[in-house]
Amino acid sequence: MSVTEYLSARGKIPLVFLLAAPLLSAAEAAQAIVIVADTRKLHGLRAWWGNLYNDSHLHFTLMTIVLIPLAGVILGTLADLVMGRLGIDLKSRALREG
Amino acid sequence: MDWLYVLMPVAGIKILWPGLLILGLGVGIIGGFFGMGGAWMVTPGLNILGFPMAFAIGTDITHMAGKSLISTMRHARFGNVDYKLSCIMILGTICGVEVGARNIMWLERIGKVDAYVRYGYLVLLTLIAWMVFADVHKRRKKDMEARAAGRALDPLATGLDFSKKLQRLNIPPMVTFKRAGVRCSAWLPIGIALFTGWLAGVLGIGGGLIRMPSLIYLIGCPTHVAVGTDLFEVAISGLYGAATYGFKGRAELFAAFIMLLGAAVGAQIGTVATKYVKGYAIRVYFGLAVVGCGISVLLKLIGASYAAVKPATDLMATILILGLVTALSLFIVLNFVRGVREERKAVKEHLAHV
Numbered sequence: 001m002s003v004t005e006y007l008s009a010r011g012k013i014p015l016v017f018l019l020a021a022p023l024l025s026a027a028e029a030a031q032a033i034v035i036v037a038d039t040r041k042l043h044g045l046r047a048w049w050g051n052l053y054n055d056s057h058l059h060f061t062l063m064t065i066v067l068i069p070l071a072g073v074i075l076g077t078l079a080d081l082v083m084g085r086l087g088i089d090l091k092s093r094a095l096r097e098g
Numbered sequence: 099m100d101w102l103y104v105l106m107p108v109a110g111i112k113i114l115w116p117g118l119l120i121l122g123l124g125v126g127i128i129g130g131f132f133g134m135g136g137a138w139m140v141t142p143g144l145n146i147l148g149f150p151m152a153f154a155i156g157t158d159i160t161h162m163a164g165k166s167l168i169s170t171m172r173h174a175r176f177g178n179v180d181y182k183l184s185c186i187m188i189l190g191t192i193c194g195v196e197v198g199a200r201n202i203m204w205l206e207r208i209g210k211v212d213a214y215v216r217y218g219y220l221v222l223l224t225l226i227a228w229m230v231f232a233d234v235h236k237r238r239k240k241d242m243e244a245r246a247a248g249r250a251l252d253p254l255a256t257g258l259d260f261s262k263k264l265q266r267l268n269i270p271p272m273v274t275f276k277r278a279g280v281r282c283s284a285w286l287p288i289g290i291a292l293f294t295g296w297l298a299g300v301l302g303i304g305g306g307l308i309r310m311p312s313l314i315y316l317i318g319c320p321t322h323v324a325v326g327t328d329l330f331e332v333a334i335s336g337l338y339g340a341a342t343y344g345f346k347g348r349a350e351l352f353a354a355f356i357m358l359l360g361a362a363v364g365a366q367i368g369t370v371a372t373k374y375v376k377g378y379a380i381r382v383y384f385g386l387a388v389v390g391c392g393i394s395v396l397l398k399l400i401g402a403s404y405a406a407v408k409p410a411t412d413l414m415a416t417i418l419i420l421g422l423v424t425a426l427s428l429f430i431v432l433n434f435v436r437g438v439r440e441e442r443k444a445v446k447e448h449l450a451h452v
């Protein structure tokens with residue numbers, strides 16, 4: 001129930017609230033705006049991801065902060081393996097400024 | 099050509115995926131080499147590819163966490179990461195960023211945010227560029243003096259040495275950072291992290307652009323250690339950024355993944371290239387990147403003041419940033435290729451003698 005509906009139901013709408021009613025309604029409407037992912041054209045993994053965002057922002061956030069470092073470690077390790085085949089020393093370097 | 103575009107699940111827009119891949123590769127190379135997240139390059143790039151600004155920032159920060167982790171892993175194997183220093187600084191950075199963000203909210207309320215931030219950014223970039231080139235000039239002078247006196251300059255010698263004066267501050271507790279080879283009061287890195295974090299919060303950037311030179315000039319880290327240590331911090335702060343932007347629905351993980359594929363290769367190239375380049379060469383190219391970044395901010399300021407020239411200055415700023423990214427990436431890749439060739443040749447020659 002919105003603030004204006006609550007006050008109307010109790011029959012207590014002082015002049016100040018009557019004047020402020022459109023503003024209050026606008027504020028409530030603005031607060032109610034939620035960006036929703038349009039998953040109608042999506043399939044498979046992307047549809048699941050879009051739905052996860054729509055269902056719970058918290059789960060979506062947790063998945064993001066788990067998946068990003070995980071992807072970083074996996075891709076970093078793979079790139080490391082490729083670099084290892086170049087035949088260069090990848091464990092030490094000379095520290096020189098000039 | 100529809101296969102070149104991928105529909106983003108949260109943003110609901112179609113994006114050219116090879117563009118994301120190339121952007122990831124470029125920022126991976128530059129970030130791994132200079133030790134920064136590179137938000138100043140990626141955010142306009144993502145914006146050009148079609149992301150609205152809020153999504154561009156959120157997606158950039160999300161990919162930054164993964165990319166910096168890849169670079170940190172490689173730098174750590176070279177011994178370039180001082181975890182103790184990084185962990186101490188993270189606390190200060192987070193507090194500083196929070197205070198900076200609150201200051202921005204206040205500036206927004208009084209309607210001065212855009213102008214103050216842009217002018218502040220410009221002053222800061224000018225200061226960093228001056229510091230880098232004054233340092234390079236002073237070191238060159240020392241080198242010439244040493245040669246004239248018939249002796250060789252210490253390979254770790256620097257031009258400007260503010261850090262030595264700051265390290266003399268004897269406020270307990272005193273701490274030793276082994277990797278960085280620095281002993282100083284714990285309050286020095288905490289204070290610097292608070293200040294650089296505050297600046298990053300006020301300017302709305304990741305902070306690598308400020309923290310990397312601060313680690314060199316104020317704490318006294320060798321260039322390579324400053325690069326590795328800063329990247330570890332960028333990875334942690336990027337993760338925090340990914341969480342906040344993800345919760346607000348402004349992080350597009352699919353785009354971040356595509357960028358990471360390019361960044362995984364780029365970060366390795368950029369990081370390994372530091373092995374073949376002297377610390378002062380890294381400083382000079384970092385200085386040039388700062389100058390380019392400063393000119394692009396100046397162009398934006400001109401555009402904001404004179405509406406008639408805005409489209410032209412915005413276009414020039416974008417071309418400048420993309421040109422800078424391409425030129426720096428090519429320079430780093432060339433150094434990497436040359437270094438690998440020379441090292442492999444030396445190994446072969448060594449084996450032939452054995």
